[in-house]
Amino acid sequence: MKKLLPFLALLISVNAAADPRATGDLGVVIERENGNALIVNTTEHKRLAKIEKLGDLSHASVVFSHDERYAYVFGRDGGLTKIDLLKDAIDKRIIQAGNSIGGAISQDGKLIAVSNYTPGGVKVFSADTLELVADIPADYGSGQRSKVVGLVDAPGQRFVFSLFDAGEIWIADMKNPKAPVLKKFKDTGKQPYDALVSPDGRYYIAGLFGEPGLALLDLWNPEAGVKHILSEFGKDDDKLPVYKMPHFEGWSVAGDYVFAPAIGQHKVLVIDKNTWDLHGTIDVAGQPVFVMARPDARQIWVNFAFPDNNQVQVIDAKDLSIVKTLSPGKGVLHMEFTPRGEQVWLALRDDDSLAVYDTETLQEIARLPASKPNGIFFSSRAHRIGL
Incomplete structure (x- = not known):
């Protein structure tokens, strides 16, 4: 046995070196209907592995550990899965x-927070x-409990989230994780x-489905309430059917403006970040869902709800x-x-594929197979506030 040990050590070393992997250019793609997640290499445009049996991923999202080794997948069925991106395996679920x-x-x-519809509230995990x-628990009124939406991380070891049914915004200070300090805005x-939350972590902005306008909380000055x-925008317009709710985490701050989808309208709102007044609108091909800025903020990419979800439009910021x-x-x-x-990846659910575009030439440069993809998340998110 002692004679075999050096050979086994050499074999392990050779196998490990045969396919070395770092985590900075990895990503996770959600296959919604199969309950799977693909691990991809964004530089080489490769599928590296498929992680199966992750439950209901019809509304899944992903965050990453600081070292980019682990991806945490939040499933619609209440599942929380920790994936090891180096071992291509589930670490815990x-x-x-x-x-x-x-x-x-x-x-x-050090903490993972999950926002829940049932039971309504936020749970925080190691x-x-x-x-x-x-x-x-998201308790309000006389023994009522609200669905929780819009959960983000914020500087100061805080989580901020909204109560859909209660019409409230809460800040949870987690400096002592076993005794959160809550500040509630009713x-x-x-x-x-x-x-x-804005890229600098200062402003928390909640969209309002039940009335015109947005709710803005300055996290530097929360005492201001x-x-x-934008309470007047669309106030007198005819109410249009909403085919898919816009996603706020896909809204963009670019320069002096915030770019946001108008609910149920074929418009992108352009909001002055200094005054929070409406600067103008941009007519687009359909009802916007994601309005996403390229990292240098020069381009804004927009995708749409059905029946216009075969298109993407690019706006010069x-x-x-x-x-x-x-x-x-x-x-x-979805887009990432x-x-x-320099590139953007698109999830094409009904084509069972991922398309990669060069953002300078606006030409497709690669296409990968994926079964009903609905979410793309790159490990660089580990170093951004609010994602």
Whole structure:
């Protein structure tokens, strides 16, 4: 046996060196109907592995550990799965609720928070072991419990989230994770349905489904309370059917402007970030879902709800004009830029594929197979606030 040990050590070393892998150019693609996740290499445009049996991924989202080794997948069925991107394997999986809508990782990378519809509230887990650290029920009124949406991480070891049914925004200070300190803002608007935090972590903005406008909370000055902005936009317009709710985490801050989808309208809103007034609107091909800025903020890419979800439009953030309309395929559900923005990946659900575009030439440069993809998440998200 002793004679075999040096040989086994050499064999392990050779195998490990045969396919060395770092994590900076890895990503996770969700296959919604099969409950699988693909691990991809964004530089080489390769599928590396498929992780199976992750439950209901019809509304899945992903965050990454600080070292980019682990991906945490939030499933609609309340599943929370920790994936080891180097071993192509599930590290741990738990069912933490009955209906989950997403999650976030704390500023220090030690806590994973999950927002839940059923039971309504936020649960916080150890990022290392997935053991429960804190349970924050979203109780309001007379024994009622709200669905929780718009959960993001914020500087100061905080999580911020909205209560859909209660019309409230809460801040959870997690410096002592076993005893969260909650600050609650009531009467923030009717039915906040999703939210974002600005890239610098200062502003939390919640969209309101039940009334016109947005709810804005300055996290540098929370004592000022929640401010309503754009309350007059669309107030007197005819109510249109909404085929797919826009996603706030796909909204964009570029230069002095915030680019956001108008609910149920074929428009992108351009909001002055300094005054929070409406600067103007851009007419687009359909009802926008994701309005995403390239990392250098020069381009804004927009995809759409059915029946226009075979198109993507590219907006010049300087001229506020559409520079090109692309037809990459059927069912464009999600987009993700590479860290420096030279490429963008598109999930084409109804074409069972991923399309990769060069953002300078606006030409397709690669296509990979994927079964009903609906979410693309790159490991560079580990170093960005609010994703």
